[in-house]
Amino acid sequence: MSSPKIPSLGYALLGLLQPKPASGYDLRKIFSSTSMKTYSDSPGAIYPALARLEKQTLIRGTVEQGSGLRRRQVFRLTPKGVAELKHWIVRPITREDVVHSQAEIMLRFAFSEQVLGAEASVALLKSFAAALKPYVQALHQEAQELKSVAPLSGRLAFEAGLRGTECLLQWTRFAMAAYEKEK
Amino acid sequence: MSSPKIPSLGYALLGLLQPKPASGYDLRKIFSSTSMKTYSDSPGAIYPALARLEKQTLIRGTVEQGSGLRRRQVFRLTPKGVAELKHWIVRPITREDVVHSQAEIMLRFAFSEQVLGAEASVALLKSFAAALKPYVQALHQEAQELKSVAPLSGRLAFEAGLRGTECLLQWTRFAMAAYEKEK
DNA sequence: TATGACATGTAATCTGTTACATGATTAG
DNA sequence: CTAATCATGTAACAGATTACATGTCATA
Numbered sequence: 001m002s003s004p005k006i007p008s009l010g011y012a013l014l015g016l017l018q019p020k021p022a023s024g025y026d027l028r029k030i031f032s033s034t035s036m037k038t039y040s041d042s043p044g045a046i047y048p049a050l051a052r053l054e055k056q057t058l059i060r061g062t063v064e065q066g067s068g069l070r071r072r073q074v075f076r077l078t079p080k081g082v083a084e085l086k087h088w089i090v091r092p093i094t095r096e097d098v099v100h101s102q103a104e105i106m107l108r109f110a111f112s113e114q115v116l117g118a119e120a121s122v123a124l125l126k127s128f129a130a131a132l133k134p135y136v137q138a139l140h141q142e143a144q145e146l147k148s149v150a151p152l153s154g155r156l157a158f159e160a161g162l163r164g165t166e167c168l169l170q171w172t173r174f175a176m177a178a179y180e181k182e183k
Numbered sequence: 184m185s186s187p188k189i190p191s192l193g194y195a196l197l198g199l200l201q202p203k204p205a206s207g208y209d210l211r212k213i214f215s216s217t218s219m220k221t222y223s224d225s226p227g228a229i230y231p232a233l234a235r236l237e238k239q240t241l242i243r244g245t246v247e248q249g250s251g252l253r254r255r256q257v258f259r260l261t262p263k264g265v266a267e268l269k270h271w272i273v274r275p276i277t278r279e280d281v282v283h284s285q286a287e288i289m290l291r292f293a294f295s296e297q298v299l300g301a302e303a304s305v306a307l308l309k310s311f312a313a314a315l316k317p318y319v320q321a322l323h324q325e326a327q328e329l330k331s332v333a334p335l336s337g338r339l340a341f342e343a344g345l346r347g348t349e350c351l352l353q354w355t356r357f358a359m360a361a362y363e364k365e366k
Numbered sequence: 367t368a369t370g371a372c373a374t375g376t377a378a379t380c381t382g383t384t385a386c387a388t389g390a391t392t393a394g
Numbered sequence: 395c396t397a398a399t400c401a402t403g404t405a406a407c408a409g410a411t412t413a414c415a416t417g418t419c420a421t422a
Contacts, residue, residue, distance in 0.1 A: 007380085007382095024403090025401050035322075037282055040383080044382070044383065044384070044405090045383075048381080048382090048404095049381085049382095071390085071402075072402085073401090099221070106340045109339070109340050110337045110341075111337075112336050113334040113335060113337070114336075114337075118336075121336045146218075152301070152361065153292055153294070153295050156357075157289045159354070159358075160289055160351065160354045161218065161289070163354055164350055164351065167350040170346075171339075171342070171343045174339075178335065192410090206374090207373075207374070208372070208373050208374075226374070226376095227375085227411065227413085228409080228410055230375055230376090231375090231376095231409080232410095235409095254374075254417090254418080255372090255373065255374090
């Protein structure tokens, strides 16, 4: 039970390994070349992270060396790893998540369809929207209180955060509509 | 020269101490009670951070104890600290910043007016917009390439990032207009 | 006198960064 | 042959989290 908490990078690795086994090098290339540049592509981050996941038996690595090929270790999810990934994705979204780890929410959503199917993606969107709505309200209120105090640049910085959050809420509607249309 | 790199939290502390000296406890309260909840309010983060800044002679702490008051250390910026803060704020904004540390850009902007005046804030906004424009273009292009490959949830997650960035670009225009109107 | 808020810190642990080290294979 | 790329890792260090430790002051 209650395995030691897995950091974002760990889940990113699990999610990437789910559809297709890959080596550490493959994963680094994904991080450095695609839109997932927010995650570190440094070997000092990825190889230890893979080692931790393997120690928790969430993934298993097998050394490939058919006919003089250079050594290359390919990792795949174990059933336990698949379960952990699913469990992480379906967790309801809290205010905490919205404030401190929006990037992780998006990561969960990005993987949701492959791992659990479209219904799970829609459910996540609903949970996200439900958490966002009162948060936007609270931000509006805080903006009112800030109005007379801070210098203009401070108020504008706050406004940027508010707009970004509203933008995200709009996006959840857009995304739900996209799933509607698909059916 | 070239002092050891200061992390985001360090600059947040410098920025907060600039208009008004404060104790570690005051700073923690600011982090936990205002919109700066993204920064850690844990003593294990803040007190060591203050100690580092003091060792670099960017701030100086003085123990207040007028008439049997409980011990309370108040920190203020040194001239070197003010210079470091200014230098950090005026640094031109790079693609790197936009991709990996948007929060820090907003922090720089939030402090800019108090520390350097409205012209500096406007200059920062221009630099930000200039970095955002080509980035949005690049994201659009990447979105095109993604179109046929990823599952819907993956494409939508990407779309969320794209929209957020566009939203930020719009905000820069809004903010510049706000400064225009103020004059 | 006991509770809770004020106020400051430390220690263990975890993760990530940076930089280095190693060696195989392929292209020029 | 040599340079670049493939592929894997390690070691030193910095910073954050969590939990704990300590003591003061006000109030009920």
